Amino acid sequence: MIEARGLTKRYGDRLAVDGLTFTVRPGTVTGFLGPNGAGKSTTMRMILGLDRPTGGTVLVNGKPYHRHVAPLREVGALLEARSVHPGRSAFRHLLALAQTNGISRTRVDDVLEAVGLTGAARRRAGRFSLGMGQRLGIATALLGDPRTVILDEPLNGLDTEGIRWVRELLRGLAAEGRTVFVSSHLMNEMALTAEHLIVIGNGRLIADVGTAEFVRTRGRNVVRVRTVDPDTLAARLSGPGVEISFDGGETLTVSGSTTDRIGLAAGAAGITLLELTAQQASLEEAFIELTRDAVEYRANPAGVSS
Numbered sequence: 001m002i003e004a005r006g007l008t009k010r011y012g013d014r015l016a017v018d019g020l021t022f023t024v025r026p027g028t029v030t031g032f033l034g035p036n037g038a039g040k041s042t043t044m045r046m047i048l049g050l051d052r053p054t055g056g057t058v059l060v061n062g063k064p065y066h067r068h069v070a071p072l073r074e075v076g077a078l079l080e081a082r083s084v085h086p087g088r089s090a091f092r093h094l095l096a097l098a099q100t101n102g103i104s105r106t107r108v109d110d111v112l113e114a115v116g117l118t119g120a121a122r123r124r125a126g127r128f129s130l131g132m133g134q135r136l137g138i139a140t141a142l143l144g145d146p147r148t149v150i151l152d153e154p155l156n157g158l159d160t161e162g163i164r165w166v167r168e169l170l171r172g173l174a175a176e177g178r179t180v181f182v183s184s185h186l187m188n189e190m191a192l193t194a195e196h197l198i199v200i201g202n203g204r205l206i207a208d209v210g211t212a213e214f215v216r217t218r219g220r221n222v223v224r225v226r227t228v229d230p231d232t233l234a235a236r237l238s239g240p241g242v243e244i245s246f247d248g249g250e251t252l253t254v255s256g257s258t259t260d261r262i263g264l265a266a267g268a269a270g271i272t273l274l275e276l277t278a279q280q281a282s283l284e285e286a287f288i289e290l291t292r293d294a295v296e297y298r299a300n301p302a303g304v305s306s
């Protein structure tokens, strides 16, 4: 469990994290989303005791990180920057960490196996591809068999098979009752992986919500219409709250309406439809919709009259 209360970090006059309050619960994968510079990495660093909050608190499994006697057994983390000595093999890297934290040598073999690096374990980590480096980072995070796992952008550099593998791994860790907190820029991948989302913008919390509800309530559902007469149909459909975009051909994308209304309007006007499809908003669209407000907020700070 991770509990942030009023968590704040200021760098000079920049508020990187601004009064964040949220709880990450065990047993589910929680996605941590936000545009570049939103404060995700800074928040993760504060959870891990690598950055001191300017204000507020954050507890991991009931205590501040530095108060845990065996932190690797409580929290395993992958941060964006690689922290492996390039001349060291994956095995040596993990073994050194294990030995300084009272973790057995068999656990090193186990995590190498779990991330698919057994065959490359004796090669120098400096020669690893980005994807292999990510796998080693994940092995490092899992080394202490931690109750809480924090991964910053674990999908970076992974191919399709690797992404699927991480998805299964994260779900498996959550199913074992662990707390899994993972940031990613791949929104649609998060939709498949995370059951819960914490979304921040400009260092502030803008959503703390189940993934399905987030997509349903925040996304804009659109209807794709193909017709022999897009101009006439568009004129018939236009009205308050309805937005129509043209692809230049015979397809319209309509938001703010429904397939029923569009079908009836086309029928009443005698316009032949070739396709009428309701499209559920993707998480990507929902995310852009939501964080656009955060960007607008930054562009129009409160107090500036229009």
Ligand SMILES: Nc1ncnc2c1ncn2[C@@H]1O[C@H](COP(=O)(O)OP(=O)(O)OP(=O)(O)O)[C@@H](O)[C@H]1O
Residues within 6 Å of the ligand: 011, 014, 015, 016, 034, 035, 036, 037, 038, 039, 040, 041, 042, 043
């Ligand atoms: N050590 C630092 N000194 C000064 N400013 C910093 C420092 N670390 C982060 N910042 C600033 O704090 C803000 C939040 O950065 P952070 O890296 O936490 O965002 P992020 O959401 O992780 O972004 P990204 O997705 O691009 O990694 C940014 O404006 C960044 O420039």
